[in-house]
Amino acid sequence: xxxxxxxxxxxxxxxxxxxxxxxxxxxxxxxxxxxxxxxxxxxxxxxxxxxxxxxxxxxxxxxxxxxxxxxxxxxxxxxxxxxxxxxxxxxxxxxxxxxxxxxxxxxxxxxxxxxxxxxxxxxxxxxxxxxxxxxxxxxxxxxxxxxxxxxxxxxxxxxxxxxxxxxxxxxxxxxxxxxxxxxxxxxxxxxxxxxxxxxxxxxxxxxxxxxxxxxxxxxxxxxxxxxxxxxxxxxxxxxxxxxxxxxxxxxxxxxxxxxxxxxxxxxxx
Amino acid sequence: xxxxxxxxxxxxxxxxxxxxxxxxxxxxxxxxxxxxxxxxxxxxxxxxxxxxxxxxxxxxxxxxxxxxxxxxxxxxxxxxxxxxxxxxxxxxxxxxxxxxxxxxxxxxxxxxxxxxxxxxxxxxxxxxxxxxxxxxxxxxxxxxxxxxxxxxxxxxxxxxxxxxxxxxxxxxxxxxxxxxxxxxxxxxxxxxxxxxxxxxxxxxxxxxxxxxxxxxxxxxxxxxxxxxxxxxxxxxxxxxxxxxxxxxxxxxxxxxxxxxxxxxxxxxxxxxxxxxxxxxxxxx
Amino acid sequence: xxxxxxxxxxxxxxxxxxxxxxxxxxxxxxxxxxxxxxxxxxxxxxxxxxxxxxxxxxxxxxxxxxxxxxxxxxxxxxxxxxxxxxxxxxxxxxxxxxxxxxxxxxxxxxxxxxxxxxxxxxxxxxxxxxxxxxxxxxxxxxxxxxxxxxxxxxxxxxxxxxxxxxxxxxxxxxxxxxxxxxxxxxxxxxxxxxxxxxxxxxxxxxxxxxxxxxxxxxxxxxxxxxxxxxxxxxxxxxxxxxxxxxxxxxxxxxxxxxx
Numbered sequence: 098x099x100x101x102x103x104x105x106x107x108x109x110x111x112x113x114x115x116x117x118x119x120x121x122x123x124x125x126x127x128x129x130x131x132x133x134x135x136x137x138x139x140x141x142x143x144x145x146x147x148x149x150x151x152x153x154x155x156x157x158x159x160x161x162x163x164x165x166x167x168x169x170x171x172x173x174x175x176x177x178x179x180x181x182x183x184x185x186x187x188x189x190x191x192x193x194x195x196x197x198x199x200x201x202x203x204x205x206x207x208x209x210x211x212x213x214x215x216x217x218x219x220x221x222x223x224x225x226x227x228x229x230x231x232x233x234x235x236x237x238x239x240x241x242x243x244x245x246x247x248x249x250x251x252x253x254x255x256x257x258x259x260x261x262x263x264x265x266x267x268x269x270x271x272x273x274x275x276x277x278x279x280x281x282x283x284x285x286x287x288x289x290x291x292x293x294x295x296x297x298x299x300x301x302x303x304x305x306x307x308x309x310x311x312x313x314x315x316x317x318x319x320x321x322x323x324x325x326x327x328x329x330x331x332x333x334x335x336x337x338x339x340x341x342x343x344x345x346x347x348x349x350x351x352x353x354x355x356x357x358x359x360x361x362x363x364x365x366x
Numbered sequence: 367x368x369x370x371x372x373x374x375x376x377x378x379x380x381x382x383x384x385x386x387x388x389x390x391x392x393x394x395x396x397x398x399x400x401x402x403x404x405x406x407x408x409x410x411x412x413x414x415x416x417x418x419x420x421x422x423x424x425x426x427x428x429x430x431x432x433x434x435x436x437x438x439x440x441x442x443x444x445x446x447x448x449x450x451x452x453x454x455x456x457x458x459x460x461x462x463x464x465x466x467x468x469x470x471x472x473x474x475x476x477x478x479x480x481x482x483x484x485x486x487x488x489x490x491x492x493x494x495x496x497x498x499x500x501x502x503x504x505x506x507x508x509x510x511x512x513x514x515x516x517x518x519x520x521x522x523x524x525x526x527x528x529x530x531x532x533x534x535x536x537x538x539x540x541x542x543x544x545x546x547x548x549x550x551x552x553x554x555x556x557x558x559x560x561x562x563x564x565x566x567x568x569x570x571x572x573x574x575x576x577x578x579x580x581x582x583x584x585x586x587x588x589x590x591x592x593x594x595x596x597x598x599x600x601x602x603x604x605x606x607x608x609x610x611x612x613x614x615x616x617x618x619x620x621x622x623x624x625x626x627x628x629x630x631x632x633x634x635x636x637x638x639x640x641x642x643x644x645x646x647x648x649x650x
Numbered sequence: 651x652x653x654x655x656x657x658x659x660x661x662x663x664x665x666x667x668x669x670x671x672x673x674x675x676x677x678x679x680x681x682x683x684x685x686x687x688x689x690x691x692x693x694x695x696x697x698x699x700x701x702x703x704x705x706x707x708x709x710x711x712x713x714x715x716x717x718x719x720x721x722x723x724x725x726x727x728x729x730x731x732x733x734x735x736x737x738x739x740x741x742x743x744x745x746x747x748x749x750x751x752x753x754x755x756x757x758x759x760x761x762x763x764x765x766x767x768x769x770x771x772x773x774x775x776x777x778x779x780x781x782x783x784x785x786x787x788x789x790x791x792x793x794x795x796x797x798x799x800x801x802x803x804x805x806x807x808x809x810x811x812x813x814x815x816x817x818x819x820x821x822x823x824x825x826x827x828x829x830x831x832x833x834x835x836x837x838x839x840x841x842x843x844x845x846x847x848x849x850x851x852x853x854x855x856x857x858x859x860x861x862x863x864x865x866x867x868x869x870x871x872x873x874x875x876x877x878x879x880x881x882x883x884x885x886x887x888x889x890x891x892x893x894x895x896x897x898x899x900x901x902x903x904x905x906x907x908x909x
Contacts, residue, residue, distance in 0.1 A: 166798060171724035195375050198801035209796040213814030222810055223800040228374055272796070279800055378803055385805035389722060392714020393731065396779070399772040400738050403749045410752075484894030485887055486833025488860045492883040495867070505868075577742025580835035580860065584868040604744045604836075611748040611840060619752070626745045637740040641733075 117142040117283060117313040118163060123177035125158050125167055132158045134338045135177070140283070145305060145314045147328030147345065149321060151360070155337040156317040160285045163315065164201040165194050181283070199227065202281035206288040208268030210260030210275075217256040219271055223279040238278065246274035247304050266297025273304065284308065286316040290323065302327050321361055325349050333357045404630070411627025414620035419628075424590050424606070427615050434625050436592050437601040440507070443594070444586055444602055445576055447511025452518030453568065459519070460526025460564075461552060465538070467527070476527075483520035490516050491581030499585060507593075507600035510586025514575040521574070525567025529560040566640050573636040577629065579604035603629050681846040688878040690885060692846040696763065696856035697886070700838060701831035703767025703852070704774050709824055711771075712778030719779070720786040721808060732783075739776035746773060747840030755841050763849075763856040766842035770834055774827040781826060785819030785904045786812060815904065822900025829894040833886060835860035859886045 118140040125133040133155045140146050148156045161167040162175055165186065179186045186197050210219050220239045224230065230238070239256075243249040248270045252263070260271060269289055276284060286305070290298040305314060305327050318324050324331050325345060332342040333354075341348060341357045352358040418433045425432025459479070463472055494513035499505055533556050541551035557564075587599040588609060603625055610622035681688055719732055750769045751761075758765045789812050797811040843855020844865060859882050870876040 164799060166795060169795075169798060193375065193379075195378065195801045195803060198799055203795075203799035205792050205796060205799075207792055209790070209792045211793060211796070211811055211814065213817075222797075226378075226800060226802055226806055275796075275800070285799075378806070382803035382805045385808070386722065389714045389718050392711050393718040396711040396715050396775055397731065397734055399775075400734055402753070403741060403746065403772075406749055406753055407745060480894075480898065481891055484829055484891055486835065486860060486890055488833070488835045488863050489883045489887045492863065492867070492880055496880070573740060577740075577744070579742070579744040580864055583864055587868065604742060607744050607748060608836065608840070611744070611751055622748050626742075626748050629742055630745055633740055633742060634737060637737065 114141045114144065116140065117182065119180045120163075121178040121180070123159070123162060123179060124175070125155075125162055126174040127170065128172040132337050133162070136339050138332055138339060138342055140313060140315055141330065142313050143309055143311070144329040145309050145316060145327050146330045146332065147324035148315065148317045148332050148334060149319070149324050149360075150334035152319060153336075154334040156319075156334050157287055158337075159334065160203075160287060160315055160317055163283070163285055164198050164203055166198075166203065199279050200281055201283040201285060202276035202279060203285040203287065204269070204272050204276050204289050207292050208265055208272050210263070210268050210271050212259065212261050214260055215257045216252050216260055216263070216271060219260045220274050220278050223275055227279060242274050242278045245277055245308075246270050247300065247307075248274055264297070266293050266300060269293060269297065269301060270304065273301070277308075281312065283313045283315065286314065288317050288319065291319065298323070321349070333360060335360070407623065407626050407630050410620070410623035411630075414624035415627060419621075419624050423592065424601075424621075427618065430617075432621070434601075434603060434606055434621065434628070436589065437603045437606040437625070438628065440586070440589070440593070440601040441576060441603045443596070444507055444510045444514065444582070444600060445572060447508060447596060448514035448518060448575055449568075449572070451512050451515025452522055452571075455515075456519045456522025457526050457564065459523040461530055461557065463523065463527040464530035465552070465556075479520040479523050482516070483524075486580075487513075487517055487578055488580040491583065491585055494581065494585045502597070504597075505585065505587035505599040507586050507596040507598065510582045510600065510602070511596070513581035513585050514578055517575055517578065517581065518571050521571040522564075522568060525571075526560070526564050529563040529567070530556055532563075533559045566643060569636055569640045573633045573640070576636075577604060577633050579608055583608075688875070690859075690882060692848050693857055693859045693862050693882060694885070695848050696766075696842065697832055697858040697860070697889075699763055699856065700766040700770055700842060700858055701828055703764065704770035704831045705824060705828055707768060707771035708774040708778055708827060712775050712823075712827070713782055713820065715775070715779040716782035716786055717808065720783045721812065722804065735776050735779050738772065739780075743773070743834065743836040744840075746837040750837055750841035759853055761841050761843035761855055762851075762853045763842060764852040766838045766856065766858070767852075769837045769841050770831045773834060773837060774831055777830055778823050778827045781823035781901060782816075782820050785823060785901065786816045788819070788904060789815045818900045819904030822897045822904070825893055825897035825900065829890050829897060832893065833860060833890045835864050839864050859883075 116139045120136055120138045120140075123133060123136040124131065136159060148159060150156050158167060163179060163186075167173050167175060175187070181197070181200065210216075211222060214222060217239055220242055221235055224235065224238060240249060240253075243252060248267060251267060252271075255262070260268065263271060269292075273284075273289075290301055293301070302323065305316065308314060309329075316324075316327065328345045330342065331345040331348040333340045333348065333352075333356075335356055341352060341354045343353070348357065349361055352361060418431050419435075420433060420438060421435045422431060422433035423436055424434065459475065463476060466472065467475065491513050493516065494509045498509035498512055502509075537559065538551060538556055541555045542548065546554075582602050582605050586602055586605070588605045589599045589601045593600050607622045607625040607629065610618040610625065613619065681692065715731070715735055719728055723731075746769055750765060754769060755761050755765045758768065793811040793815070794807055797807040800810075802810055838858055839861035842858060842861060844857050844861055845855040846857045846862070847854075849856070863879050863883055863886075866875070867879050870879055
């Protein structure tokens, strides 16, 4: 009996999970140096996918291709296909890069609030890019976004102070808020906690849990416990190749590849 | 909605294009004067240049031939003098600042060097005049060399300080730990390590003072004859070019172009060679 | 030491002029070496005006270059452009003057305040470009990426992430350029017309502090005349030192190190 229920549950899962982005044969270079080799992966809607691996394995390069930030570096090249809702993001006829980046937001390793702007302006910066809004409406959106980013209670009295006056963890949540403000569908997090203390990290992980109901989240991390805590799926990268991609619990309990096992058990790198 | 959206994006992209276009055209316009100035100097200069230009004395108006031989030699003598003034002070000052200049005195000296470097060269010329011309009652190459030397000091000090600071302190301490006297450590270890870079800085500042005119006008003054005595007025290329340029005579004007070509070749030559050299040093 | 000596000597030498004409010297536009009557106003006016014209021209061009070099171009061509603009700084002032006399001045209707300003602007370009470029490059790269990741275009990225943090440094670069322009002597002397008069027209000849010193110092006839010229030098020194001081503080604040 139990078994049957479990099976049904599993099937349900298969139905619910829909691929938001799918990557085919993605390779990337810095000049002559190849950083990614033929990556194939499905990123599911309303799930958190973690990318783990030792430093220099191409994790960051990988997610920076999902919003085409990789190409902005001089000498960078890319080949392969990345589909967002079935449309190739590298195809100039269908998607322009501005629209792509509105739909795929990103938060970086170091908190990067715009230093000369206030907290309010930081959140509003992205919104303003996409059309003018009346002040009252803007206030409303900013408040709502900051609440969504679990920052409102802490900053509601200091909205007009400069962004960098916040603590590191608050700055990072401000950056998440800034990314949320433009109503993306996918959020890329590039080691968002590596510069933060454990308490701030916990807050951000909590936030990620909450956000996945509405967004598709991809998080790069070198912290395996973090991947285990927040991610539904995990991909292990090594030297620019994707070694294994599975449901998180499987990656950590029953990895298929010897290299993955070595890494997650700490016998490596 | 969707339509509005693409329209908005299109508008933003148009603004971006305007921005890029403005920046690019601004950059191109900025290069035009360089091309024009160098172009004129080369064309006009070459047509007026001959071998005699480098060896002969200036000819009186109306007489053909003549050159700037004395001024070319004069420039080198004056620059040599200024090195005698500027280099010791600049180099020792820089070493001192790098090794002992953390305190208040260091701050004060660094500040003084900054102020000195922002003083217009013509004011330095007045200083040299008051100090060496007014007291000795006549113009002299020495006063000119002194003025240019003072102009060199802040640049040389700054370069030396920066490069000596780049020498790892452990090297300095290791030398001291071996029981070598401090002055010897500084000279043999610290200074020698930083020398290549310091030399680059010195050459760049030599190229700069070689093109200075203003402080020479009333210090070294000018001379129409060969002169190797540093206590007398001495011709220099820049002053000679100036005098020829503002004269109403066509053949003197032509000489000014020829002089400019010579000067530009020397100065740009030094600058370009030194830059190449320094790049190799920093990458090697 | 040297600096103190310099200030002291200039003060002593100029005291005669200061005693003779007092503060009225700064506001008088008389200039008659034959009768030993002097005033500094036309020179102060000429110096400031020519420098401002120079800035007005050099700022947009220099800023364009620095934005191009720091933000936009990734090509190999870029370093050549940077070198070319740096070479502008290596060309001696007197060569600019010569070119100004025979090429630029005829094109602009003869020696004038405008001609002086234009020649100065060319000489300022490298300073403004190099320092603005450095200041812009000092803006952390991840700020740019944050803006790009929001979907900003290159212009919006510059506006959002770069311009704000770099602004005070760019202002510093401009003021530093101003400092150079104020003290620049030869090229201006050769093309500005050297007439000690204040005229509202940009096409009229003018005179600067540095130019009058260059022209008259060696031929100053009386003690008072000489002393007055030294006093002009002192005015020039004070202005440039203050202007440079302000500029340095602004540039340091943005690049975070002493240049």
